[in-house]
Amino acid sequence: GSWxxxxxxxxxxxxxxQAGAIAGLAGGTGAIFGTLFAGWLCKRLTVRxxxxxxxxPAIGLIVSLVxxxxxxxxxxxxxxxxxxxxxxxxSFFAPWWTAQTFTAIANLVAPAERALASSxxxxxxxxxxxxxxxVFTGTLSDVLAPHxxxxxxxxxxxxxxxxxxxxxxLYFIAAPRYRAAVA
Numbered sequence: 001g002s003w004x005x006x007x008x009x010x011x012x013x014x015x016x017x018q019a020g021a022i023a024g025l026a027g028g029t030g031a032i033f034g035t036l037f038a039g040w041l042c043k044r045l046t047v048r049x050x051x052x053x054x055x056x057p058a059i060g061l062i063v064s065l066v067x068x069x070x071x072x073x074x075x076x077x078x079x080x081x082x083x084x085x086x087x088x089x090x091s092f093f094a095p096w097w098t099a100q101t102f103t104a105i106a107n108l109v110a111p112a113e114r115a116l117a118s119s120x121x122x123x124x125x126x127x128x129x130x131x132x133x134x135v136f137t138g139t140l141s142d143v144l145a146p147h148x149x150x151x152x153x154x155x156x157x158x159x160x161x162x163x164x165x166x167x168x169x170l171y172f173i174a175a176p177r178y179r180a181a182v183a
Contacts, residue, residue: 001027002134003141003157004087011076011154012083022084030091034060038096042103050182051175053104058171060096061164067093068161072154097167107182133160 004027008019038056045052071086102118109117137153137160144152 003137003153007072007153007157008083010150012074012080013077014080014083018080022080022087026084026087027091030088031095034092035095035099037092039099042100049179051179053100053107053182054171054175054178057097057100058168058175060093061168061171064090064093064096065161065164065168068164069158072158072161076150097171104178108178136160 001023004023005016005019008014008022009016012019014022038060042052042056045056067086067090071083071090074083074086101121105117105121106114137156140159141153141156144155148155
């Protein structure tokens with residue numbers, strides 16, 4: 001997200017104001033509705049099987065990975081409606097993990113430990129995702145720039161988005177264990 005406006009300006013030649021509007025409106029709208037939908041979906045599915053508490057985030061990560069890589073690798077100058085639609089779709093699926101993960105943590109720890117467990121999760125994703133993620137993407141873009149030129153940022157973003165496969169796989173692996181732990 002930190003690099004989205006730069007990507008839209010550099011790769012698709014959008015003016016800064018238009019890139020900011022697309023990133024802000026598509027990102028915000030998608031995240032709001034995606035978070036609400038994922039919560040609704042998870043609530044309906046976990047009634048049948050508690051493992052959905054972790055499967056829903058995994059599915060969101062996988063779909064956002066596919067959409068995000070397609071978005072990052074769009075040909076330069078792709079028409080704005082396509083760019084905005086894919087940005088919206090990515091933003092819809094990407095946050096499916098957040099609320100469900102907080103709930104899973106709350107279900108796994110004793111009530112007296114919930115605040116600490118949630119705080120540690122916020123600390124981890126703030127430091128890793130919000131802190132190191134943009135730095136990693138920028139550094140990778142700089143490393144790739146001599147070889148790829150203006151395409152370096154789009155490739156770095158695709159790699160960063162592709163890293164979502166790791167937590168998605170871990171969510172799928174943990175789902176049966178989670179079911180057993182909360183049963």
